[in-house]
Amino acid sequence: MATNTESTAATARPELSDYLSDDLVIHGLLVFSIVLMGLPLILAVVMSTQTPSEVYEVTNVGIGSQGLANYQTALGEYNLGQYMWNSFVMASIIVVGKVALSLLAALALVYYRFPYERAVFMFILLTLLLPVPVRIVPLFQLMADLGWANSMLSITGPYIASATAVFLFRQHFMSIPASLVDNARLDGVGPFTFLVKVLIPMSKGMIAGVSVITFIYAWNQYLWPLVVISAQEKQVVQVGIRYLQGASQSGLTQWGLIMAGAVLALIPPLLVLVVLHRPLLKTFAIQQK
């Protein structure tokens, strides 16, 4: 009898504490990793309110004495608003252009029979091996020859063709039952009507997902605009932040100002992400398949 109760108690007790300690460990790890990932952002926000000397005091991690003054300086004196607007226009053009072009390309790939269809698709995928940074020199030459250098065209044009987007739309179209197309053919619905009235509404999630990724990617462009845009007022925000670095006060880099610029530059893509995060998740779920 005695041994019996003892053994049940012995098995019951560790079970309970195991459960608790497991939970604690897991939660501890989760909190730690979240803080770790959030730390740069939190620090950036904190530093954006500090003066340069406050930034250099490592122990000073509170809200600084500058308040929002750094933001005012960045937007006013350093014209960051203009750069952000330029970035916004650039990103929007790239999103619209890329989605439209990729939809048409996917339509052709999935719903038209043409010679060497597979080879064409493979060729499109091959372009993934040559992202813009690799092509910078010939691309620059091309832009110069076209007379596009130092214009909005030069920072949007090269990004509009996208193998990734074509691939995603193609896969999505192929998952749409063929009988929908058959039915449209019986009804005499033309390809363009079919694209606008059927395919696009049925691909809303995918389009939103591709748009989010593209917007953030375009917004974060740095190297190519730096190379191809020479007029400062036409520059994009990522390069604009770089301009902030040039400003120094009694030999100290204005980290507070730079951080304010960085935080400002973060807001538009963050908004886009928050608004469209659901379709984005869906897009990635399809990619996993």
Add this chain to the structure above:
Amino acid sequence: MSHIQLDDLRKRFGDVEAVRGIDLEIEKGEFLVLVGPSGCGKSTTLRMLAGLEDISEGELRIADERVNGVAPKNRNVAMVFQNYALYPHMTAAENMKFGMKSAGDYGDDEIERRLDRAADILDIPELMERKPGELSGGERQRVAIGRALVREPEVFLLDEPLSNLDAKLRVQMRAELLKLHQELQTTTVYVTHDQTEAMTLGDRVAVLDAGQLQQVAEPQELYDFPANRFVAEFIGNPAMNLVPVDVVEDGGEVRAEHEGFSVGLPDQAGLDDAVGQSAHFGIRPEDVSLAGNLPADAPTHEITVSVTEPLGESLLMHCDVGGDEIQVKAEPRAEIRPGDDIEVGFDEERLHLFDQSGDAVYHSTSATPKTSEAPLTE
């Protein structure tokens, strides 16, 4: 004048010949069912009728006009698909209107009139503002049929429209399709792999196997006079029993001799030619009766029951006779156990013989087939 004519219609996909020369005439207003096992080319044939698949060879005429190269929309046909093919982002009404709107040949009043009529016929006015995701399978199928109705086509093509529905709904929709056809009298070609559906729906049934027509006939005739072994086994559930026999003449009487039984064959067309040949003897499970239900002087044969399957309305027995298996349908609640030896008799009017190549050579019934259409296979 027949409404649809298929003349040696063929379809090749690369090396695969999916449809191998179909000759078929479909009358105006007829409900023709195309039935056959999976992969026999039913859908391909239907899609050629619709114009969704190019015709490799042969000729297709609709209303006496050659339509081989005519675009689907100009053939005046409407098709209902197995998976309904409804646009998920449109309401039922929008789905039904979409084709007409895109074609642009119809005024808004006309579209509304047709929509209301179709909704009334199918009894779905209250579903019109719902999207496919908010409809049950049966309701979706109604909307899909409605979409075909509003086009007021000359020909309805249906590709296994009921196979995604549960058994009960299928029976119900089957009856509704029949009613619909009686009302509209539109020429209809209906594809199914389900022989029950084929038998209940079709004015005529065309049995297809491996891309070739096996027999085209009215349902009862298909059952009573199967043209070959394939049709005999495909039509009817459970399938017809087929066992090898020798046909011999014995004192003026022709008999089918098997290890387990010997049965006298009534004199009918084709019997004389079969004498002296080995053949396949066919009898349906429902045409075999227990000796107790037969007159005392009827010939009986002893068989051994190996498995029993109570079906509720009858008892299906798998039995052994002279090394071959035959199935027997007996009345339910018969006290029969596996291992029992039982006495059975064959219905003299329901015996069939098939020659070595599988073609029917003899049916024992004294009735004659209504349409004397020869099997269309070569």
